[in-house]
Amino acid sequence: MQRIAVIGAGTMGRVHSEAYSRIPNAELVAVCDSHAEAAKELASKYGAAAYADVGRLFEDGGFDIVDICTPTNTHLDYIKLAAQAGKHICCEKPLARTTGQAMEAVRVCEEADVTLFPAQVLRWFPEFRKLHDLIKSGAIGDPVEVRTSRCSAYPRGTDDWFADMKRSGGVVLDMIIHDFDWLRWCFGKVRRVYARGLYESGIPHTDYALVTLRFEGGVIAHVEGNWAKAGGFETSVEVAGTKGLLSFASKDSAPITIELKSKEEGKIGVTVPESPTRESPYYLELKHFVNCIEENRKPDVTAEDGMEAVRTGEAALRSISTGQPVALA
C-alpha cells in the first residue's frame, strides 16, 4: 500500500486525488494547499488530512509518495522538499518552468534515490497510445510528416496563474508539452525547433502557437497550441507516412452526444459530445506509477522524458522570441 500526499488542491490535484481514491494499492492520506479552504474541502472528500503549510506536511510525514499539482514555477521547490524527505514523486506536467530547473529536479531525485515521475498523461490516452502503436507497427510505412493540434479556451487556474507567463510558460509549455512528449515517444529526438506564437504579445487571456519540429530521424512535425477558442476542447493528429496516413480528430470521435432541450421557453438547449472510456487516463497513469513504486520498477515515463519535453518547449519559446530556429542536438 502506498500512502499519497497531494500538494495543490486545484483542478489537477482534484483529478489525481479522485484517481488515487480508486487505486486499490494507494491511499490518499494528505492534501496540502496554501489555500486552506481548498485543502480542507478536497481532503475531507477522501478522509485525508488537510494542510495549509507544506513544512507541517513534511514534519508530520506518514506518506510514501508526494504528488505535486501546483503551478509550474513551484514544482522544483516541492520536488526538492520531497526528495530530501526520501519520498517518491509524481509531478504534474510540465516537470518544471525551465530546462535548468528540470535538470536540477532530475539530479536531486537521482541523488536522493527517489523516483521522479512526470505526469505526461497523454501516453495513457487510448487514442494516443493506439496511434503510437500503429506508427510503431509500420501501419503507414515510414512516418514523414506529422500534425498535432490541441485547442481549448484559455484555462482559468487558481489566482489566474496560467496568465502569468513566468509561472506557466503559456500554451507552449503548459499545453503542447503533451504533444512534445508524445512526439518524442513516437519519433525520437528533436533536432531543431521553429515557432511563432503570442507568448510575448501581452494579449490578455489569449495564447496561440504554431511550432515546427524537425526530428533526428527526419520526421517534420507541426504542432498547434490553441488557447484562443471560445469554448470546448479539441485535439487532432495526422501522421503521413510512405505507405499511408493516420488521421484522428476528437470532434469526429465522440461515440455519444447528448442534446438537451432548454426548459426555458425560447432558449436553445445544449449539445455535449462525450468520449467515455471505462477508466480515465489519469487513473491508468497513476496506477502505473503506484505499481512501479510498489514493485520497484522504473516507470514507462522517466524524469528525463519530462525534462526533454520541457527542453523542447523552452526552445520553442526562444524561437518565438528570436524569430530563428533553435538547434537542440
Next chain:
Amino acid sequence: MSDRPVVKIGIMSFAHMHAYSYAACLKELPDVKFVGVADDVAVRAEDAAGRYGVKVFKSYEDLLESDVEGVIVTSENANHRRHVVLAAQAGKHVMCEKPIATTMQDAEAIVEVAKRSGIKLMTAFPCRYHPAFVRLKQAVNSGELGELLAVKSTNQGQCPGGWFVDKKLSGGGAVIDHTVHLVDLMRYMTGAEPARVYAEIDNRMFGGDFDDTGIITVDFTNGMFATIDASWSRPKSYPFWGNVNMDVVGTGGIARMEMFAQKIDLYSDETGRHTYVYWGDDMDLRLVEAFARCVREDTPPPITGEDGLKALEVALAAYESASLREAINLLE
C-alpha cells in the same frame, strides 16, 4: 440572353491538368467563345480539341495569329515565361497558371513583358473565388474576428507525378506547387505582405529528386504569423485529391475554413474504395469568368502578375530557408 460581346479565348498547352477544367469552363460560359487549342504535344492538342469540339492550331504562333483575344497558359511552370512572352508579343491577354514561374527572374520578365505590351496578365488563383473563402474574407474584413493573430493552413494533395516531379519543369515539388495558393489567399484576405519565411522541407515521402513535404512559416507585415502545410502527403488510397484549409485566429474569435467540405461519402463495391464526391461551387468557373470579364470590359485583371510574383517569392524563400536552416527576411 445577354447582348454582351463574346470574348474569344484559347488555351496554350494542356500540360497542367487544370487546363481541362478551364476548357470546360470556357465551354460553359455564355459570353465566351472557346476558339481553340495549341500544344507542344500534338496528340494532346488533338485529344483536347476533340473533347471540347474546338479547333486545333498547329502551333502557338498560329493560335496567337487568329482572332483570339486572350489565352490561358497552362504549360509546365518553367515554360510559362516562353509562352506568356509569345502571347504578349502578339498582343493577346493572358491568364497564367500558378506558380507564375519557377524563378524570380522569369516572374519579373513575365510581369515586365505584359506591362510593355499593354496586355492584361492575370494569375490563376481560383481559390479566391470559392464561396467558403469569400465568406472567410468577409468575416476577416468586417472585423468580426477582431485583430488577426495567426493563420494555420494546409494545401495537402496526392502526388500528381508527371512533370510536377521533374524539378527542371516544376521548379521543385510540393512546396512550389502548393505554397503559392495559400500565400495569395492570405495576402488578398489581409492586404498584408509576407515579411519573414522559415521552412522545413524534405523528400522522404517518395524519396525522389523533388520535395514532397513542407511546413512553411510566414510572418506578415500586419503582425500575424501563419503556417502553410504544402505537401503531397495524401496517399493514393485517400478519398479525395486533397484539401485547402485555413484556420484564422483573431482577438475576437476563430474562423475555420475547409474549402472542400461540401462533399458526399461514396462507398463503392465497384471500385472497392471510399471517395468524397464534391458538390460545392466550381471556383474555376468564376476564375475563368473573371478573366473573360476583364478582357470584355477592358478593366484591370482582378488578380495580377505581381500577385503571382509575390506568392512565388515566398515559395522560393521557403526553399532558401530550408537549405540555410534559418528564417529569411523578405523586407530587407
